[in-house]
Amino acid sequence: MRKMTYAQAIEDALAQAMAADERVVIFGEDVHTLRMNLYARFGEHRVRPTPISEAGFLGAAVGAAMAGLRPVAELIMIDFFAVAADALINHAAKIETFSGGRWKVPLVVRAGCGGGYGDGGQHQQALWGLLAHIPGLKVVVPSTPADAGGLLTAAIADEGPVVFLEHQLLAEDWLEYLGSGGRTTVSYDIPVAGREGEVPDLWEPIELGKAATRREGSDLTIAGVGVGIHRAVEAAELLSLEGISSSVLDLRSIAPLDRDAIVTDVGRTSRLLVVDEDYRDYGLAGELAATLLEAGLPACYARVTVEGTIPFDPARERASLPNVNRIATAARRLME
C-alpha cells in the first residue's frame, strides 16, 4: 500500500495505463502545464495541448477512439461540456448502437466538477445527472484516492465512453489552480478522507456501477457520490450521538447505477436520504426515488440537493451545497 492524494492517484493510474498501452493518449487545454510530469515523460506525441475549442477536440476524441486510440480528453471543468455537448450526446453515446454494436468508442472524458471554493455558478456545477440521462454514457464520480485511481483504470479499459468527474475540492491540483492560486489567505472545508488516502501498489480496475458502503447503520440509508459522501459520513457521526443510526452508501458511479445496492440497503432501513450536489429536479435524487418505487419498496424519502444556480458569494454558495447541517436536519425529519 502507498499513500497518495486524490490528484496523485489519478495521475499515477493514468501513467500506469499510458506505460502499459501506447494507444492511451491525452489531450486537452493546457495539458503541458496541468500534466507537466506526463508531458515530460511521454512527450507531446501522447500528451497534446489543444486550442480552446472543446467542440473540436472532443469531437476529434470520439473519432480517434473509433479509429483505434484510447483517448483521455480533458475538459478542465464539466461546465465546459456544454460547449461540446454534441460530441458526447449525439456521437460518443450513439455510435455503438447505431453501428449495431459493431463499432465502439473507448473514450474517457476527464473533468473537474463541484463547488466549495467560490468560483461562481458557471464553473462548479455537477451536471452528472444531465450526462447520465443520455443512454450510452457512463458517468463516474470517485470520492477517495483509491477509488479515483481504480475507477480511472476501469474507465480507460472500458470499451465505451466514460465521463470521469474529479471533484474540485478533493483534487488538490484543481483546487490550487482554480481556487487558491498559491494564496495562503484562503482555506476550504476539504474532507480529509477524500483528499488523501491509501492506494494499492499496482492499480487494478474497480468495476463501474458497484456502490461501496462507507458506514453501516440500521435506521436510515444516506446515498450519494463525491464530496457529498464525506459530508454524509460527518452528518451520520453527528446523528449517531442523537441515537440515529445511518448507513452511508457511496454510489461511485451515476451510470451504471447500482440499483441493487440501494434496494437492498433501503430494504433494511426503510428510509432513504439522497445527498446530491447536482440540481434537484430530473436528476440522480429523483432516479433513486424511482428505483425504490419500481422495486415496490414503501420507503420514507428525502433529498438534499442544489436547488438553483450556485451563488458566487461563498457564504451563500456553501449554504446552497449539501452540507452537514442540511443533511442532519433532513435526516432528523425523516426519523420523525
Next chain:
Amino acid sequence: MLICRRIEEAIAGLWQEGRISGEMHLGIGEEGINAGVLDHLGDGDAVSLDHRGTAGMVLRGVDLSAIVKECMGLTDGLCNGMGGHMHLYSKDHFAASSGIVGAAGPTACGFALAQQHLRPGRVAVAFFGEGAMNQGMLMESMNLAAVWKLPVFFVCRDNGLAITTFSASVTGGDLEERVRGLGVPGKRVNGVDVEAVWHVAGDMIDRVRRGKGPAFLRATCIRPEGHFLGDPLIRIARSPLDRLKPRVGPLFSAVTSTGSGTVVQQVKSLGKIACILGRITLSQFGFRHDPVLRLRKRLKIAPEELAELESEVEQLVKKAVKEAMRSAKTSEQGGVPCAR
C-alpha cells in the same frame, strides 16, 4: 485607463488578502485596447464581455464600488453577489459578460440584431482573447454577423497565450486572413498604444455604425499577470527556485520511469516547457509594453495637473474599496468566510 489600472490593482490586493474567492482574471496591460475602443461608444451601444470584463464595465460607467462589492460577493454588489467577477451584468449599461471562452461573439450578434430592429445606428462590441479565436461559436458568430450585416465590432485582445499555451502553436493560419475568409474585414493594431487603437477603432466602429456590416480588430498586448492571478507559470517565473524545487523530483522520476516516450520526445517536451517559462519570464519585464505608462509620457499636460489627476483617480478607487469594506463588515452574508 488609470481608473481601470488602479481598480484592478485594488482588486488584486483584495484577492491576495483572501477577500475574493476563486479565480481572478484581470485586464492589467490591456487598458489601451479597452479605452481606445470603448471611448467611441455612446448611450444605447451594447458591450459583450468575456471573463475579463471588469475594465469594460468601469469604462461603460458602472459604479466602481458596485464592481468591487460584486467581486467580493456582497449582497449589495452589482449583481447582488450572485455572479462574481466573471459574470458581471449591467442591464442599465447594456453590458454583459460570460466565463465561457468565445461566448461573447454570439451574444454580441444577438445584441446587434436587436439594435438593427429597435435602435438603428447603435452597435454591439464583443471583447475576447486570441485564445477564443479557435472556438467554433466565435467563428460561427462572425459568419452570422457577415451574412446578416450585423453592426458588430469584434475586438480580439491578443497577448499570445491561451491560458499558458502559445496561441501560435494551436492556431492555424493568420487571424486577419481567417476573419476576412468569413466575410469580416480585419485589421491589426498595437494595443499598447491607445492613440493607435483609438484611431483605427474609431474608423471601424463608424463604418459598422453606418450599416456596412461587422469589423474585426486584433490588438496585441502583454498581460504581466497572465491568464489569472496565481497563474502557475508566472509564479514559477517570479520565484523560480522556490517554485521549481518541488517540481524537479516528480519531473525527474517521471522521465526516468520505464515505459516512457523516447529521449528525443522527452527533450522536446522539456524544451517546450522551458521555452514557455522563458517567454513568461520576459513578460515580467515588460514596462515598455505598459499602455498606462506609455500614455503618461505622451500626455501634453503640466506635471502638477497630471499629479492632481492621478490623485483624483487614487481617491476614487480608495473610496470604492472603502465602501466595499464597510459593506463587508456590516453585511450578514458578504465577505469571504473561507478567508482565515
